[in-house]
Amino acid sequence: MKVLVLGSGGREHALCWALAKSSAVDELLCAPGNGGIAEVAECVDISADDALAVIEMCRTRHIGFVVVGPEAPLVAGMVDALEEAGIPAFGPSAKAAMLEASKGFTRDLCASHHIPSVGYVRATTMAEARAYTSANTLPLVVKADGLAAGKGVSIGSTEDEANSAAEFILSGGFPEAGTSVVIEQFLEGEEVSFFALVDGKHVLPLGSAQDHKAVGDGDTGPNTGGMGAYSPAPVMTDALEAQIMDTIIRPTVAAMEAEGRPFKGVLFAGLMITRQGPKLLEYNVRFGDPECQVLMARLDCDLLPLLKAARDGTLDQVRPKWRDDAALCVVMAAKGYPGAYEKGSVINGLEAAQEDPDVTIFHAGTTRASDQIQATGGRVLGVTATGASVGDAQSLAYRAVEKIDWPNGFYRRDIGWRAIDRKP
Numbered sequence: 512m513k514v515l516v517l518g519s520g521g522r523e524h525a526l527c528w529a530l531a532k533s534s535a536v537d538e539l540l541c542a543p544g545n546g547g548i549a550e551v552a553e554c555v556d557i558s559a560d561d562a563l564a565v566i567e568m569c570r571t572r573h574i575g576f577v578v579v580g581p582e583a584p585l586v587a588g589m590v591d592a593l594e595e596a597g598i599p600a601f602g603p604s605a606k607a608a609m610l611e612a613s614k615g616f617t618r619d620l621c622a623s624h625h626i627p628s629v630g631y632v633r634a635t636t637m638a639e640a641r642a643y644t645s646a647n648t649l650p651l652v653v654k655a656d657g658l659a660a661g662k663g664v665s666i667g668s669t670e671d672e673a674n675s676a677a678e679f680i681l682s683g684g685f686p687e688a689g690t691s692v693v694i695e696q697f698l699e700g701e702e703v704s705f706f707a708l709v710d711g712k713h714v715l716p717l718g719s720a721q722d723h724k725a726v727g728d729g730d731t732g733p734n735t736g737g738m739g740a741y742s743p744a745p746v747m748t749d750a751l752e753a754q755i756m757d758t759i760i761r762p763t764v765a766a767m768e769a770e771g772r773p774f775k776g777v778l779f780a781g782l783m784i785t786r787q788g789p790k791l792l793e794y795n796v797r798f799g800d801p802e803c804q805v806l807m808a809r810l811d812c813d814l815l816p817l818l819k820a821a822r823d824g825t826l827d828q829v830r831p832k833w834r835d836d837a838a839l840c841v842v843m844a845a846k847g848y849p850g851a852y853e854k855g856s857v858i859n860g861l862e863a864a865q866e867d868p869d870v871t872i873f874h875a876g877t878t879r880a881s882d883q884i885q886a887t888g889g890r891v892l893g894v895t896a897t898g899a900s901v902g903d904a905q906s907l908a909y910r911a912v913e914k915i916d917w918p919n920g921f922y923r924r925d926i927g928w929r930a931i932d933r934k935p
């Protein structure tokens with residue numbers, strides 16, 4: 512089968528790397544891809560958001576299955592457009608992608624279907640926002656309703672801070688995210704990412720990971736798309752996973768079906784494990800980045816049948832197999848990220864860094880020019896290692912990072928700290 516992956520990040524490199532090992536994949540293409548993906552797939556210079564160009568290319572290249580990586584094309588209806596054109600695709604419809612496209616939609620869904628979540632208000636005026644911030648305990652979390660590339664969330668420690676954040680959003684501060692705000696309670700606990708494949712009815716848990724959102728060591732500085740991750744997350748016991756499946760994931764899948772928005776694809780739940788049990792922070796409708804890198808490093812079976820089963824409605828007939836090892840990914844980013852950064856610096860030492868078979872370097876913002884790899888994005892590499900424990904994977908990943916010669920890059924030096932410090 513000819514398979515096309517849409518996207519250009521570390522997540523899509525990890526998906527291509529896993530799909531390239533599939534005995535059922537005859538040809539693997541990626542649009543637009545990046546400098547690392549070019550080693551395992553044919554990169555095609557088409558935007559992942561351009562449905563017409565993607566469909567035309569699928570027809571001329573006889574693509575049998577499309578895997579959509581990022582949220583923006585999913586929310587814009589890429590899977591609907593492909594399926595209408597007769598091209599099978601992995602991912603939710605635009606109606607189901609509302610779980611990520613609108614934080615208010617998800618909060619309302621949880622409230623009406625008794626899914627453990629948080630107290631909140633959806634506001635479109637400052638009067639509504641102020642009424643909530645003055646009546647509720649601080650701190651409060653203020654979120655742009657729509658997609659804001661990970662930048663639309665802030666914590667209001669005082670009423671004034673919460674009101675200012677709400678005013679910024681309501682006055683169009685995040686133009687793509689719309690002018691509606693969700694203000695909600697701040698939850699104390701440990702954050703964890705949980706992933707499940709869904710085919711509209713059946714749910715197949717994939718496992719857990721923990722991300723490091725802040726740019727600096729010790730979780731300091733502004734938030735990023737994610738500076739590193741590991742899997743599995745030690746906080747996720749079998750009992751907790753069963754509780755999350757029973758109280759959050761399965762009820763959400765049933766609620767989406769009942770609302771005429773059956774969900775297919777990968778459901779990524781951002782959860783807070785509180786003293787009162789797990790609560791939903793947010794849903795994403797695609798694999799996490801860099802969480803996908805650590806999940807793919809642990810996957811010990813063919814990825815394609817799992818993704819196809821999610822699309823075909825046959826998830827009850829497949830089972831994933833996982834390595835016993837833990838995996839850890841250290842993201843290397845361009846100096847300045849998540850603010851302004853330079854493009855075009857050269858990265859050396861990549862071959863030496865991945866000599867160990869337990870190390871894989873997933874590329875994000877890179878371009879291959881002649882024989883050189885150049886940094887062209889904010890997050891640039893995801894140095895991923897596996898080991899018997901998170902600590903072993905961490906040591907191996909950092910040994911590999913130190914072999915990479917890229918003066919223009921930086922990375923956090925404490926990825927995995929929570930798992931390693933954890934008392935048994």
Ligand code: GLY
Pocket residue numbers: 722736737795798799800801802
């Ligand atoms: N790493 C967080 C995300 O992919 O949304």
